[in-house]
Amino acid sequence: MPTRPHGTGALAALFAGAMMLAAIPAAAADCPNRGDLDDIFCDSDGDLVADTPTDPGQLRDPSTIVFAYTPVEDPAVYANIFSPFLDYLRECTGRNVVYFNVQSNAAQIEAMRSGRLHVGGFSTGPTGFAVNLAGAVPFAVKGDAEDWQGYNLIMIVRADSAFETLPDLKGARVAHVSPSSNSGNLAPRALFPDEGLTPDVDYEPLFSGKHDQSIMGVNSGDYDAAAVASDVFERMARRGQIDADDFRVIYRSERFPTSSFAYDSRLKPELRDTILACFMDYRYTEDMQREFDGADRFYPVTYQEHWEVVRRVADASGTPFNRTTWERQ
Structure with a gap:
């Protein structure tokens, strides 16, 4: 595991x-x-971002x-x-x-x-x-x-799996990406509970480190499901790294930048x-x-x-x- x-x-x-x-x-x-x-x-x-320093000695x-x-x-x-x-x-x-x-x-x-x-x-x-x-x-x-170009948080499972909805994943092996990742951790924690699946309660997130590693982990069976960015998934499919038909998307969020x-x-x-x-x-x-x-x-x-x-x-x-x-x- x-x-x-x-x-x-x-x-x-x-x-x-x-x-x-x-x-x-x-x-x-x-x-x-x-x-x-x-x-x-x-x-x-x-404006929520750092000002340019007024001290010339701090400029780069x-x-x-x-x-x-x-x-x-x-x-x-x-x-x-x-x-x-x-x-x-x-x-x-x-x-x-x-x-x-x-x-x-x-x-x-x-x-x-x-x-x-x-x-x-x-x-x-x-x-x-x-x-x-x-x-x-x-x-x-x-x-x-x-x-501007955006992407969605998607939850992917293998096409041959029995999982159809987010609540079906209670107790499953679900991959997140990293603690700071929006689609790979923060958005699932904020959005999944309203869909009937709460991270850390219904499953323990397994951090893979990268979106592609989460996707490949689902493909190999190491994970039952993974929360990833849609654009990464689509790029991997275009490159031939994965076959999109080997997966099913059981959840898709609103657009993020x-x-x-x-x-x-x-x-x-x-x-x-x-x-x-x-x-x-x-x-x-x-x-x-x-x-x-x-x-x-x-x-x-x-x-x-x-x-x-x-x-x-x-x-x-x-x-x-x-x-x-x-x-x-």
Whole structure:
């Protein structure tokens, strides 16, 4: 039977230690509003994300821009997918740009907080922690000229299983992804009880670590069911990693935003504005469009508006995006 991996908790503990060592700027004491942001950040305008520092000594102006994409699946796949975009970003910004392979959400968030990551794509759930703990400012999701791209929480079972509804899974082996995952943990905790299935009461969640590992675990019979993101499931089917006909979807939620693209709030404003303009002017390659369900561009969003449903799910599940929740993981 699958067991819960210890890597996420260990990384969270290391991250918590790094936060304890971080010096709190003198200006933090004068912050008129912080909300859920960590102590080294301020939100004086109330838009729920960290302000750009007013002290020039706190601004970051790196000669090499570091970019990372969420480690939802094989990081090497995304390094190749984003390669043409990074070439474009080098030309557009006039600076060197490198791809940073991150192995976990915790490592990605810690990298931005420490200043080693300047812009990147964060998974839906971890975006909230990146905002509050690392000073990330989400500005885009994948989309097209008409709309932003979303996904659903789905509960999958094998096609040959006897499970037909969520309540049928009481006592079953159900995979969640990781504590910070929206579709893989937070949304199930908030949404499933109204459907007659309560995590930690009707079943003990088994953390797989990644969406693809949950899906493959159902396919192999290690899990009876798994709560995963619909876009990951659909990408794996398109790639031929799974046969969608081997599964059944017994639950589908409302739409959530896909992974956010966010910059470090401490970037020098001139560099930040250049990066934002470069992102918004770019059009995806054919490979990127195939990989990202037909999306062809970065669609502008705000954390305050587009992540409202995600924050609502996190609060309803008792896991708001703050340091206390992070350190419990």
